Amino acid sequence: MIAQIGLSILLAGIVVYAWTxxxxxxxxxxxxxxxxxxxxxxxxxxxxxTWLAELVGIGRGVDLILYVWVVISLLVMLxxxxxxxxQMELITALAREVAIANARxxxxxx
Amino acid sequence: xxAEPPNSIWLVIAAYNEAAVxxxxxxxxxxxxxSVVVVDDGSIDAxxxxxxxxxxxxxxxxxNLGQGAALQTGIEFALRRGADxxxxxxxxxxxxxGDVAALIEALMKNDADFALGSRFLGASVAMPFSxxxxxxxxxxxxxxxxxxxxxxxxxxxxxxxxxxxxxIALRQNxxxxxxxxxxxxxxxxxxxxxxxxxxEYSKYSxxxxxxxxDSLKILVDLSAQRLHR
Numbered sequence: 001m002i003a004q005i006g007l008s009i010l011l012a013g014i015v016v017y018a019w020t021x022x023x024x025x026x027x028x029x030x031x032x033x034x035x036x037x038x039x040x041x042x043x044x045x046x047x048x049x050t051w052l053a054e055l056v057g058i059g060r061g062v063d064l065i066l067y068v069w070v071v072i073s074l075l076v077m078l079x080x081x082x083x084x085x086x087q088m089e090l091i092t093a094l095a096r097e098v099a100i101a102n103a104r105x106x107x108x109x110x
Numbered sequence: 111x112x113a114e115p116p117n118s119i120w121l122v123i124a125a126y127n128e129a130a131v132x133x134x135x136x137x138x139x140x141x142x143x144x145s146v147v148v149v150d151d152g153s154i155d156a157x158x159x160x161x162x163x164x165x166x167x168x169x170x171x172x173x174n175l176g177q178g179a180a181l182q183t184g185i186e187f188a189l190r191r192g193a194d195x196x197x198x199x200x201x202x203x204x205x206x207x208g209d210v211a212a213l214i215e216a217l218m219k220n221d222a223d224f225a226l227g228s229r230f231l232g233a234s235v236a237m238p239f240s241x242x243x244x245x246x247x248x249x250x251x252x253x254x255x256x257x258x259x260x261x262x263x264x265x266x267x268x269x270x271x272x273x274x275x276x277x278i279a280l281r282q283n284x285x286x287x288x289x290x291x292x293x294x295x296x297x298x299x300x301x302x303x304x305x306x307x308x309x310e311y312s313k314y315s316x317x318x319x320x321x322x323x324d325s326l327k328i329l330v331d332l333s334a335q336r337l338h339r
Contacts (some may be wrong), residue, residue: 011303025338081337089284096183099149103169103187106162 116194122184136164179289200266223274227267232306
């Protein structure tokens with residue numbers, strides 16, 4: 001029961017995080033939200049997880065959840081990567097303005 | 111229909127640690143009577159001072175951002191200075207100054223907004239086979255993904271009108287900008303024309319050029335861009 005509550009809180013946190021990211025990266029936000037919501041469901045109904053795991057050819061429900069967890073982590077990592085790219089675009093815009101403001105005409109460079 | 115010849119032509123050169131060749135490249139270009147802007151992309155050598163002494167306007171990036179970012183900076187600078195026509199030119203000496211006039215001529219004659227240099231329509235001096243294969247593959251990939259009928263996708267020598275340049279917003283700071291530029295052209299729906307130009311391969315320019323591993327990175331960069339705003 002304790003593990004279930006702990007996991008639920010974590011997964012709920014991810015659902016909220018994915019929701020806030022949805023506006024910026026819709027594809028990633030949506031998939032993370034879906035996966036985290038599924039995780040939330042299976043934590044409380046592990047027998048359904050076992051049923052689904054057997055259906056898709058994975059031994060136990062716990063393993064399925066573990067795999068799902070790995071997928072979520074990878075998505076979060078990809079999202080961080082995209083965030084870094086967005087940040088780079090901001091830095092570029094800033095550096096561009098600095099560069100243009102500091103343009104040196106040929107005479108003054110000598 | 112033939113458009114009016116542009117009044118104000120700006121040459122944009124992105125340079126990163128090109129002190130060894132930038133002087134010679136500029137010496138050929140300054141004589142043409144166009145305005146020349148060198149975007150110094152955070153070089154740690156004497157690129158900026160050599161370019162300034164050679165008679166170019168120097169726009170210095172405070173940090174190294176990449177060739178795509180430098181070209182966008184140069185284009186933006188030229189537009190703000192009222193350029194009617196912008197020509198991008200590589201700093202490493204592989205282009206011929208004489209080809210610039212042909213590009214501008216092609217813009218006017220075809221009433222186009224982009225004139226793209228092509229080494230496969232023109233001549234290439236001392237191009238290694240591996241480079242030819244890589245460039246042909248890149249061109250094929252771009253034709254498939256953009257629908258543009260181009261023979262050379264990674265040629266740094268291009269001319270664009272003010273209208274064309276205003277449509278271009280390069281977000282790819284590093285090497286993927288060449289493919290991105292073509293996507294932008296396709297998106298703008300403006301007219302483009304390919305012009306034969308000569309590329310001269312030297313040991314220096316080959317060392318600075320793209321390799322196969324870079325093309326994988328370019329693919330990753332291009333796909334990542336589609337995933338976020």
